[in-house]
Amino acid sequence: MSKSKNPSNADTVICMKQIFPVGIEVDPVTVYNNDVRTPLNSRPWVLLNMVNSVDGFISVEGRAGGLSGSADKNIFQIIRGLADIILVGAGTVRTENYKAPKTPEGDLAKFRESRGQEKRPRLAVLSGELDLDPDMGLFAERHLEDKPPLIYTKSESLEKNASRFTSSSEIVDFPEKELNVSRVVEDLSNKDAKIVLCEGGPNLNAHLLAAGLIDEFCLSVSPRAVGKEDPVVFLSQPVDSPTEFSLDRVLIEEEFLFCRYLTIR
Numbered sequence: 001m002s003k004s005k006n007p008s009n010a011d012t013v014i015c016m017k018q019i020f021p022v023g024i025e026v027d028p029v030t031v032y033n034n035d036v037r038t039p040l041n042s043r044p045w046v047l048l049n050m051v052n053s054v055d056g057f058i059s060v061e062g063r064a065g066g067l068s069g070s071a072d073k074n075i076f077q078i079i080r081g082l083a084d085i086i087l088v089g090a091g092t093v094r095t096e097n098y099k100a101p102k103t104p105e106g107d108l109a110k111f112r113e114s115r116g117q118e119k120r121p122r123l124a125v126l127s128g129e130l131d132l133d134p135d136m137g138l139f140a141e142r143h144l145e146d147k148p149p150l151i152y153t154k155s156e157s158l159e160k161n162a163s164r165f166t167s168s169s170e171i172v173d174f175p176e177k178e179l180n181v182s183r184v185v186e187d188l189s190n191k192d193a194k195i196v197l198c199e200g201g202p203n204l205n206a207h208l209l210a211a212g213l214i215d216e217f218c219l220s221v222s223p224r225a226v227g228k229e230d231p232v233v234f235l236s237q238p239v240d241s242p243t244e245f246s247l248d249r250v251l252i253e254e255e256f257l258f259c260r261y262l263t264i265r
Contacts, residue, residue, distance in 0.1 A: 071253035083197035090127035099137035124150040223255035
């Protein structure tokens with residue numbers, strides 16, 4: 001089974017073992033890009049992508065990178081290549097030190113072009129307090145030809161901190177005391193987003209799930225056990241009722257399982 005640390009290389013074909021629904025070797029770039037993702041009810045398709053340890057953790061010492069490996073990093077970039085918008089919470093941005101999205105190459109770039117997408121996905125950050133560093137990579141290192149990152153915040157926070165971000169981002173403010181993820185997704189739809197990729201954290205995950213806004217859940221199961229008493233898990237708070245998912249596919253590489261679930265409507 002061939003492997004590569006660069007899924008965007010035009011001359012490299014990465015083969016993974018698909019173990020469900022049938023056992024075959026596949027090219028994950030082709031597999032993920034051939035999935036159907038149709039926007040529902042005049043809103044974008046919302047895809048959640050997370051990595052989890054076998055004992056239920058989403059991070060090691062606060063960061064997801066401790067659970068990752070080359071196969072997981074490949075899939076991470078492939079899934080990013082699907083998105084018009086990458087939606088993420090401010091806490092995750094700070095913890096993971098977010099950079100500007102990489103430019104997809106090879107078949108990833110061709111698939112984006114065939115869908116009429118921009119060269120790179122655009123970042124959208126939920127930051128109720130607008131307590132971000134304007135010098136961090138996602139602002140300072142973005143490609144000048146790209147639209148600036150979006151920041152969703154509260155009106156009261158905007159009044160205090162807006163001047164720090166006027167040249168590096170596009171700020172959307174809401175008068176509510178808490179950010180409403182349904183309104184955020186609606187605004188992303190108004191900005192012509194067809195596929196929104198959510199990368200956490202647990203608070204954003206919980207609000208999207210509670211609002212019924214997750215259409216697809218891509219879960220990477222890391223072959224690692226963290227073993228802490230107080231795990232950082234997928235959701236920061238319980239939701240009123242369970243959401244039913246259907247298992248669509250499982251890939252395996254380097255002992256990682258890459259599961260694709262679809263919400264049952």
